[in-house]
Amino acid sequence: MASNASQPAPGPRLNAAGMPDRELPGGEPANYSDRWEDEWSAGVGKGQRWDCAAPSPSLVDLLKSGKVDAKGKRVFVPGCGRGYDLPVFRSAGASQVVGLELAPSAVREAQAHLQELGLPEADAAAIEMLSGDFFRWSSPQGPFDLGFDYTFGCAMHPSMRADWASTWAKSIKPGGTLVTLVFPINPDADPNVGPPFPISPALFRTLLEPAGFEVVSEAPVPAELSHPPRVGKEVLMVWRRK
Ligand SMILES: C[S@@+](CC[C@H](N)C(=O)[O-])C[C@H]1O[C@@H](n2cnc3c(N)ncnc32)[C@H](O)[C@@H]1O
Structure with missing residues (x-):
């Protein structure tokens, strides 16, 4: 029997971000967003999938450059995953930083991550990690x-x-x-x-x-x-x- 050794290893085709393609579920977009809790509850470790295990360097640079001023501002980061970028805004002087996640498991991961950082009390109090749907949620503060x-x-x-x-x-x-x-x-x-x-x-x-x-x-x-x-x-x- 002919060997398949020269054939590429079978496996999923990778998409733009090097992630395996998946079939979209039927009934778009009604069922589409269900995937996020499925993904998070199955386990998205630090550095896995889309999680980069660190704040975004270009955001840190942008705020340091002063081209965008976060001082005294209320900041919104929907779909923030584990919330690495939330303390970046607080460090740049934001008065309030709200991270919003559709997936309850992501909210728990983000809360655990923020806890691990051991932020000073005032900074921890200024960062809120909330569960909600970007399309339905609105801040009581406008x-x-x-x-x-x-x-x-x-x-x-x-x-x-x-x-x-x-x-x-x-x-x-x-x-x-x-x-x-x-x-x-x-x-x-x-x-x-x-x-x-x-x-x-x-x-x-x-x-x-x-x-x-x-x-x-x-x-x-x-x-x-x-x-x-x-x-x-x-x-x-x-x-x-x-
Ligand atoms: C590709 S992940 C990126 C997470 C994060 N921005 C990061 O860079 O690690 C997209 C995130 O958006 C969240 N998400 C998707 N739809 C959402 C919605 N309607 N409202 C809030 N979060 C949502 C998912 O739960 C998921 O954590």
Whole structure:
């Protein structure tokens, strides 16, 4: 019998972010978001799947540069996963940082992670990790001054993108700021395969501009400011809510 030794090892095809493709469930988008609790409850360890086990270097750099000022601001980070970026905003002077997660298991992971950091009491009190659906939840204190979207826009099924943009518009007050770290940029990837679905600055313009945002800046992320597997696939965009 002929040997298969020269054949590539069988296994799932990898998508834009090096994750295995999966069939989308039927009834999009109603069932689509069920996957997140399924994924988190099955176990997303630090450094596994989309989890980079560290804050986003380009966000740290952006806030340090002063191009976006978080001082005294209320900040919203939906789909924040384990919440690595929440303390980054607090360190930059934010008065309140709200992380929102659809998956209750992710909320528990984020709360455990924040606890492990042993933040000073005032910082811990300023960071809230909440369970909720971005499309339904709104803050009792009203829209935020500043929002951050990283590996959240790309987690939306394409049929959810217009709602994603209009929900961002409702979540940020006029004159406020949205920072989108656009990833994964992969023009060769099938746009309908994900998550993560390949996205681009041009796509985000077509979504966020009609929703009420204007671009303030757009810059490719330098290699030293990307998580290593994401080098060359990220663009940082800053938006102003009109
Ligand atoms: C690809 S993961 C990225 C997590 C995190 N941003 C990170 O970089 O580690 C997308 C996250 O969005 C969350 N999510 C998806 N839909 C959501 C929704 N409608 N509201 C809030 N969170 C949601 C998922 O539970 C998941 O943790």
